[in-house]
Amino acid sequence: MAVDQVFEALASRPRREILAYLSAQELTAGDIASRFDMTAPAISRHLSILEGAGLVSSERRGQYVYYRLNKDSLVNTLTGFAFEICPTAGPLKRESRKLARKGGV
Amino acid sequence: MAVDQVFEALASRPRREILAYLSAQELTAGDIASRFDMTAPAISRHLSILEGAGLVSSERRGQYVYYRLNKDSLVNTLTGFAFEICPTAGPLKRESRKLARKGGV
């Protein structure tokens, strides 16, 4: 797993915001660009960094390129790191309880 | 919470390694520097970035400055972000189950 690239990719607020947008639905590059005060090439670069880190995937459908979030990749990297640094920290355990109560698998 | 600073701080392999070292025990700046092929001033900078992000704390005791990990800060930020992006992703739930089974509070 490309931990270096993941953390590098996350070290940018616009890139984290892109992930947040993609968490709700897949979007075209243009959709994403329209949500930022930034040129299309700039967004394209950010997207390629996110894709290089394995955090998103892209698929061309006709004229458009659709991007979607790779949720497992993101969560695996973050929790993997968190557990490595801090195997039994409180907050994560609290989240765990919450999920367990909800019956989340 | 300074999410920006946290992710900025984590976007550096040596800084993540420092956190890993500190996860086991508190260490002086010199202890840490001796583990890297880097000058003391460079390490000092890394430490101040980590401290600025709230990920570590420092305390001078006599001649030495001891650094320790702020576990909650790290885990809160990472899991907070992971849950924001991806509230019910598989891996985290898997970790949750594991912890629940162990009886981890």
Next chain:
DNA sequence: TAGATATTTAACTAATACTTTAATTGCTTA
């Protein structure tokens, strides 16, 4: 107090990253 050790700050250099404009590629449709 003088000297030695630990750490940080300052000043500088080299390498990276970000953004913009301009040019290019891929696809659609008239």
Next chain:
DNA sequence: TAAGCAATTAAAGTATTAGTTAAATATCTA
């Protein structure tokens, strides 16, 4: 095929970052 939209790549400039050495600050000890 030509025109037009979507998206990326290329080129170039600016800004930020990481690292170095040298100097300053803090503390300990002889």
